[in-house]
Amino acid sequence: MKTFTTIIALLLTGQSFAGNSAYEQAMEAALSQFATSKSVEDMQSTANSFQRIAKFADAEWLPEYYQAHCYVLMSFMIKDGAQKDAYLDVAEKSITKVLELQPTNTEAYALQAFLYTGRLVVDPMTRGREYSIKSHESLKKALAINPTNPRALYLQLTNEIGTANFFGTDTSIFCERIETLQTNWDSYNQVADMNPSWGKNQAQNLKADCNN
Amino acid sequence: MKSTVLVLFILFSATLGAQTISGVVTDIDGNPLPGANVYIENTFTGTSTDANGKYAFSFTDTGVFVLITEFVGFDNHRQSLQLLGTNHQLAIKLKETFNELKAVTITAGSYGTGKAEKALVMSSLEMVTTAGSLGDINAAMRSLPGTSNNGESGKLFVHGGEGRETGTYIDGIYVHQPYTSSAPNMAVRGRFNPFMFQGTSFSTGGYSAEYGQALSSVLTLNTNDMPDEDALNISLMTVGGDLAGTKKWKNGALTVSGNYINLKPYMSLIPQNYEWNKEPQAYGGSMNFRQKTKGSGMFKVYASMDQSNLSQFQSTRDGTSATLQTDVQNNNQFVNVNWHGSPSKKWYITIGGSFTNNKDQFTRRDDILTQKMMGNHVKGTAKYHLSEKIRIRGGVENIHTDFGNQYKRLNQEGDSSVSFHENLTAGFLEAQVYTSAKLLFNIGVRGENSQYLNRSTVSPRLSMAYKTGENSSLSAAYGWFYQNPMNEHLLNRDYLANEMAQHYVISYNQTIKDRTFRTELYYKGYQNLVKYGNSITAPYTNSGDGYAYGIDVYLKDKKSIKNGSYWISYSYLKAERNFRHYPSTATPTFTVPHSLTVVYKHWIGDWRSYVGGSFRYGSSRVFNDKNSAEFNAGKLPDNLSLDLNWSFLYRQNIILYASATNVLGFEQVFGYNYDVVPNSEGVYGRTPTLPAAKSFFFVGCFITLTKKGETNQLDKINF
Structure with a gap:
């Protein structure tokens, strides 16, 4: 029934039928919306788009992943702690679903680490220890599956640099690793189609910090 | 296709x-x-x-x-x-999702700390960084409104009640001996380390039917679940040291610790108000075991053994400057076991028990008083989620206490002993009903039977809360509370009845972002208090009574000052009693009419330091001037103190901590001890009850070693 409806939907919306499936079309539209989302409002709308796709194409992990990514990013865009947690609750559910679909998904674990950092930020006073350990554990899992997942490597670096900055210890020891990540980003980042590919710009910023 | x-x-x-x-x-x-x-x-x-x-x-x-x-x-x-x-x-x-976390909560009489509680007032880790608390849970709690500072006791005095009217519960299990032992008129400390607990809540009245044997307040402590990782914690302090090791496995963990405290080196450096024969010394060990069980259950065992002793010279109270050596020795063994779990989504079960064996020996010249207490508590509760908005909770428990006093004269044959055995059986039932996310009722009843007193009591407990606005709520609580007379009064006097208090509490709470304002108005009526009579057949009666009323104001702000947070607690208290030896109704000596505490904490990033200060003020208390015809008519000076502390994060896993109490050196007097006989002019001489020293200075170094070497004690200083 679902395929039938998909075909009809496709037909009736007059979309090209030649190459891409309706799912891919919807994903592409949502991804381009994602690329231009600047505000929380934009991001909410983009998250909704991914959610609609996730609901219908429920065997796909990407829409759930991107929905979670949107909500994690949204949590970093606002100040209110309770609302941050509400966003992260949604993201957490989506990541759980991705891991149910694909228990060894390196990107899902990397995103999970990012989510835990979001949880930590809400109340570093009481959550600092618990979530820094959780974030660390998730990154370990991501890198066990794919030792060159650039997003996991990037998040690991930010966590470590953050701690070093806090303690005023030397951060120049990280420069080599940042450099390696930078140079190899494209070779590490062998992503298929619509798979997660974010992080290059952020890693660039990390390098800028290092040079200062 | x-x-x-x-x-x-x-x-x-x-x-x-x-x-x-x-x-x-x-x-x-x-x-x-x-x-x-x-x-x-x-x-x-x-x-x-x-x-x-x-x-x-x-x-x-x-x-x-x-x-x-x-x-x-x-x-x-x-x-x-x-x-x-x-x-x-x-x-x-x-329609807004019914979310218990967002729904109204009853704030009347409740102060929660830590993540286990919704009514966040003070994070449980924040206790140790509250200047002046010196790592003592009770001292940290005394920075909250509704409490008063009674420097000679160290216990938690709440809403006009005495320290003994506050019950302590660990994971819902009654603690027979929550305080350390000390010399007469020297402050005691809580027995438990604040880091053992993930949540600490403290009630100023109107608490749940689950809790009995407390006339004024309950301090409920929830122990930590699983530790994060294997670790070795080393504490080096000016007063001693502590070593704790934690081993974690897949679904369980074990922590073993040992400590040794000796105040001799410190007390020989800093001038003391009292003369010591042997400065306080203590050593002990504890074991903490945790194992996860099916259905998100958890099994916990905590066991500890402690021994402490001290020997102090105290006034003979005979009008001369002669002093008398007083020795205090304490041995304590404590075990707390409990399990909680959910056999199904709708049920939540807890089963637990505790065992306490406590021995205090007081030696004064040739007189030896040995006080032995053995207690145990067994309790089971079940919570059933009838629907999203209705919960029913019930439980049964048995508290057993063996208490005895033995008097003996040194170098003399024989002794005289008195003891009693109490077997208290109790049950409670309560329903929590949300009529909407805005209105909540909690209706409960508690029944108790005392075998020793041969009496049964029934206590209704009611509370409700109404959400008056987006961020504000109004709540009210009412209840009857019973407690057995103190152990010393119960010896050989099984005709006494349970002492009783009635609480009326109204509270208003407003929380906007990180700012909380709360005010609480209360009235408490006491009945059946023990009173000393003249009759030889019934030297004690239950004819005492009393009341207390007052208002508490609390403001906590974590937002207005960048990297800083503060709270202000003010309490007004008016209380009178006619009990024990009182000739008529009078203000009790432990009543502090006005209490004010201001606590400030600041994180200085560049110094990796967390600094804090507390200012405490307690207005003049009464004391009984033996030279005055009027009872309890003497006035003590106001009690003031400014305390400071500083935590410095030297390395990720090393914290240096320093604190000082009463840095401005205010004169503190907690009462007077009068001579037993008047002098030749017919005047009773007196000696003031003072703190052990004007100020207390503490320096410590806390080291955490882990396999990864990455973990730190950041949480311990709570920046």
Whole structure:
């Protein structure tokens, strides 16, 4: 029934039928919306788009992943702690679903680490220890599956640099690793189609910090 | 395939004129909800609402479809639509999801700390960084309103009640001996390390029917669940040291610790108010075991053994300057075992028990008093979720206490002993009912039977809360509370009745972001208090009574000052009693009419330091001037103190900590001890009851070693 409806939907919306499936079309539209989302409002709308796709194409992990990514990013865009947690609750559910679909998904674990950092930020006073350990554990899992997942490597670096900055210890020891990540980003980042590919710009910023 | 498509195309081409589905999404009160997701089930078609809650999208299909509306924090809305190619205009109202975390909570009488409690007032880790608390849970709690500072005791005095009227519970299990032992008129400390607990809540009245044997307050401590990782904690302090090792496995963990405290080196450096024969010394060990069980259950065992002793010279109170050596020796063994779990989604069960064996020996010249207490507690509770908004909770328990005093004279045959055995059986039942997210009722009843006193009591407990606004609530509590007379009074006097208090509490709470304001008004009536009579057959009666009323004000602000937080507690208290040796109704000596505490903490990033200060003020208390005809008419000076502390994060896993109490050196007097006989002019001489020293200075170094070497004790200083 679902395929039938998909075909009809496709037909009736007059979309090209030649190459891409309706799912891919919807994903592409949502991804381009994602690329231009600047505000929380934009991001909410983009998250909704991914959610609609996730609901219908429920065997796909990407829409759930991107929905979670949107909500994690949204949590970093606002100040209110309770609302941050509400966003992260949604993201957490989506990541759980991705891991149910694909228990060894390196990107899902990397995103999970990012989510835990979001949880930590809400109340570093009481959550600092618990979530820094959780974030660390998730990154370990991501890198066990794919030792060159650039997003996991990037998040690991930010966590470590953050701690070093806090303690005023030397951060120049990280420069080599940042450099390696930078140079190899494209070779590490062998992503298929619509798979997660974010992080290059952020890693660039990390390098800028290092040079200062 | 192609032909099918073609057929379909032709079939549906008649309805190709797209229909628009539009409208507005609001909450129940009609406020627009921007960002809601509106879509047609089993399609990719849909949109998000705009800033005005409006949505519009076109859809070309016809037939019966379901329109779904979703928004974070609201229940999903489903609506069946018959689509015939004409435009649809739909106003959708979303109902806020019933979320207990957002629903109103009863704040009357309740102060919570730590993540286990919803009414966050003070994070449990914050206790140790509260200047002046010196790692003592009770001292940290005394910075909250409703409490008063009684420097000679160290216990928790709440809403006009004495320290003994506060009951301590660990994971719901009664603690027979929550305080350390000390010399007469020297402050005691809580036995437990604040780091053992993930949540600490403290009630100023009107508490749940679950708790008995407390006339004024309960301090409920919830122990930590699983530790994060294997670790070795080393504490080096000016007064001693502590070593704790934690080993973690998949579903369990074990922590073993040992400590040794000796105040001799410190006390020989800093001038003391009292002369010591042997400075306080203590050593002990503890074991903490945790194992996860099926269905998110957890089994915990805590066991400790402690020994302490001290020997002090105290006034003979015979009008001369002679002093008398007083020795105090304490041995304590404590075990607390409990399990909690959910056999099914709707049930939550707890089963637990505790065992205490405590021995205090006081030696004064040739007199030896040995006080032995053995107690145990067994308790089981069950909570049933009748529905989303109704919960029923019940439990049964048995508290057993063996208490005995033995008097003996040194170098003399024989002794005299008195003891009693109490077996208290109790049960409670309570219902928590949300009539909406705005209104909550908690109705409970508790029954107790005392075998020793041969009496039964029934206590109703009622509380309710109403959400008066987005961030504010009003709550009220009422209840009857019973407690056995103190152990010393119960010896050989099984005709006594349980002492009783009635609480009336109204509280208003407002929390906006990180600012909390709370005020509480209360009245407490005491009945059946033990009073000393003249009759030889009944030297003690239950004819005592009393009352207390007052108002508490609390303001906590973590927002206004960057990297800083502060709270201010003020309590007004008016109390009178006619009990024990009182000739008539009078203000008790432990009543502090005005109490003010201001606590400030500041994180200085550049110094990796967390610094804090507390200012405490307690207005003049009364004391009984033996040279005055009027009872309890003497006035002590006001009690003031400024305490400071500083935590420095030297390395990720090394913290240096320093604190000092009463840095301005205010004169503190907690009362007077009068001579037993008057001098030749008929005047009773007196000696003031003072703190052990004017100020207390503490320096410590806390080291955590882990395999990874990455963990730190950041949480321990709570920046």
